[in-house]
Amino acid sequence: MNYTKNCLLPWSYMLIHAGGLMQTCPCASDIEIGDFLLDYIEKRDENPDIFNRESLQMVRKGLLTGNLRKMCRDCAYNTAELITTDELKQKVIQLLQSVRKDYQYQEGDDLTKQYAYTTIGVGFSNRCNLRCLYCNQSVCADTNPFYKAEFPYEYARIALEYFVNRGVKGIIPSVEGEITIYPHWYELYSEFHRNHPEISLAITTNLNREYSDEEIELLARHNILDVSCDSLDPEVYSKIRVNGRLDLLLKNLTKIKAKKEELHIQNTVITIHIVVCNLSWESLEEVSEYAFENGFGLNIGNYEERANARGYREHLLCPISQMSGEVQEKVSKILNRIRKRAEELGLDERHFVCHGDIIERLNKQVDRNYHRFEPVENICYQQFYKENPKGSEVSFLDIVYDDNNIAYTGIHFREKTPVVLNGLANIKRVVVREVLVYKEGKHSPKFDQRTAPGYRRVVTIEDGTLEVIPQGFTEDIDSILVTIEPLREKDE
Ligand SMILES: C[S@@+](CC[C@H](N)C(=O)[O-])C[C@H]1O[C@@H](n2cnc3c(N)ncnc32)[C@H](O)[C@@H]1O
Ligand code: SF4
Numbered sequence: 445m446n447y448t449k450n451c452l453l454p455w456s457y458m459l460i461h462a463g464g465l466m467q468t469c470p471c472a473s474d475i476e477i478g479d480f481l482l483d484y485i486e487k488r489d490e491n492p493d494i495f496n497r498e499s500l501q502m503v504r505k506g507l508l509t510g511n512l513r514k515m516c517r518d519c520a521y522n523t524a525e526l527i528t529t530d531e532l533k534q535k536v537i538q539l540l541q542s543v544r545k546d547y548q549y550q551e552g553d554d555l556t557k558q559y560a561y562t563t564i565g566v567g568f569s570n571r572c573n574l575r576c577l578y579c580n581q582s583v584c585a586d587t588n589p590f591y592k593a594e595f596p597y598e599y600a601r602i603a604l605e606y607f608v609n610r611g612v613k614g615i616i617p618s619v620e621g622e623i624t625i626y627p628h629w630y631e632l633y634s635e636f637h638r639n640h641p642e643i644s645l646a647i648t649t650n651l652n653r654e655y656s657d658e659e660i661e662l663l664a665r666h667n668i669l670d671v672s673c674d675s676l677d678p679e680v681y682s683k684i685r686v687n688g689r690l691d692l693l694l695k696n697l698t699k700i701k702a703k704k705e706e707l708h709i710q711n712t713v714i715t716i717h718i719v720v721c722n723l724s725w726e727s728l729e730e731v732s733e734y735a736f737e738n739g740f741g742l743n744i745g746n747y748e749e750r751a752n753a754r755g756y757r758e759h760l761l762c763p764i765s766q767m768s769g770e771v772q773e774k775v776s777k778i779l780n781r782i783r784k785r786a787e788e789l790g791l792d793e794r795h796f797v798c799h800g801d802i803i804e805r806l807n808k809q810v811d812r813n814y815h816r817f818e819p820v821e822n823i824c825y826q827q828f829y830k831e832n833p834k835g836s837e838v839s840f841l842d843i844v845y846d847d848n849n850i851a852y853t854g855i856h857f858r859e860k861t862p863v864v865l866n867g868l869a870n871i872k873r874v875v876v877r878e879v880l881v882y883k884e885g886k887h888s889p890k891f892d893q894r895t896a897p898g899y900r901r902v903v904t905i906e907d908g909t910l911e912v913i914p915q916g917f918t919e920d921i922d923s924i925l926v927t928i929e930p931l932r933e934k935d936e
């Protein structure tokens with residue numbers, strides 16, 4: 445049994461960019477799953493299955509086995525929480541059975557080949573009127589022709605109808621650019637909403653345009669209207685949201701709220717989206733108060749470093765996790781206060797969204813809890829956890845992935861300080877293996893890899909006690925993960 449991410453997106457959600465690029469999720473940086481224009485639109489007479497390409501199956505397999513791709517290990521979008529591979533399998537089966545009423549899981553079904561797409565994020569235009577520091581637009585909009593890509597109107601209509609026919613229940617019309625500046629935005633989505641009111645529309649927008657009254661109404665009729673606003677301080681706002689105008693955003697928001705009230709629109713959830721980073725954290729409280737006072741929800745984004753963004757390239761932005769312990773503690777307190785307030789107000793999961801588990805991650809960091817997971821099965825790890833509830837800088841429960849994404853679970857040693865495990869009276873022998881992690885720039889001479897699993901050896905337990913001392917430290921080794929598997933009686 446392995447640990448894995450609690451993520452169902454590669455079975456249920458797809459992102460399609462204006463240039464056609466398809467992705468499993470916003471963090472899918474290391475796998476190519478195809479091009480919607482070339483692989484579907486161009487070949488639509490052949491009715492190709494874009495939802496089951498081999499590369500998608502590879503991502504699903506990584507999640508189902510715990511041998512996670514790098515993008516899933518580093519993911520800033522999904523929760524940091526790990527679950528067991530058995531738990532994820534059950535969740536996938538539940539998803540398939542609840543969405544595809546005809547599907548019944550049979551033992552042995554290959555779940556990498558099954559899917560139930562419920563939500564599609566599709567940005568028919570990559571263009572943007574802003575150049576926010578954390579966004580690729582800040583670098584690429586004026587240098588990369590891909591950032592001027594747009595779906596022709598007819599293709600956009602074909603795409604939307606295709607998703608409806610495939611049983612999709614929600615469309616997110618915003619991906620990488622600002623969809624409300626797409627010339628066909630109003631025509632396309634007002635028609636779509638009229639024809640398919642049952643399909644949820646969830647837009648994230650910068651609201652930085654003058655809108656007609658009809659456009660304000662369309663915005664007010666979205667099921668989720670998520671408005672990006674990192675600060676209510678105009679200086680901070682325009683520092684992050686380059687070219688953005690806070691006054692225009694607030695004016696539009698007021699008009700939308702009034703329209704919603706005037707037309708008695710009940711089912712629109714409006715949220716304010718704040719991306720938490722070094723420049724925005726001091727605005728968190730003011731933005732959340734403004735949101736809650738106005739009956740809006742809050743969408744707390746986890747700043748993800750992007751190599752093609754000015755904020756990263758020019759060292760203008762950094763995630764809270766890279767700031768001083770003092771700041772982390774302050775932000776952790778602020779976020780916990782905001783979450784408590786949201787609970788008091790009875791906000792549901794559509795009104796209070798936290799990306800990437802940012803509050804839990806920060807709490808764990810401030811609490812100096814070093815363990816990556818809570819052991820559920822292995823008595824040796826459970827014993828270590830019991831005696832060291834938070835681990836330490838020197839040894840903690842962790843998962844290390846080798847260069848082929850194979851996962852190794854065990855006690856991670858940063859130095860050669862022994863760990864003594866007691867309370868193992870019921871075990872006679874264990875199988876121990878050292879996984880060597882080489883320093884940056886160094887690699888195993890045998891495999892030319894930075895992470896090298898060593899040989900397995902059987903160790904006898906004396907008096908219910910096992911002393912673990914990592915042996916493989918040399919000057920090239922950064923750390924060592926030791927896996928310890930109790931030998932079951934039938935293996936003896
Ligand atoms: C890519 S934008 C597209 C929609 C629209 N243009 C907007 O800004 O609202 C979607 C959301 O992602 C956020 N975002 C952009 N770059 C980010 C990053 N590097 N890390 C985390 N969130 C980011 C934006 O603030 C916005 O709320
Ligand atoms: S990168 Fe994150 S969101 Fe994407 S499939 Fe992996 S765990 Fe899920």
Ligand code: SF4
Binds near residue numbers: 572574579580621685
């Ligand atoms: S408004 Fe949205 S798409 Fe445009 S630069 Fe900002 S984050 Fe990126």
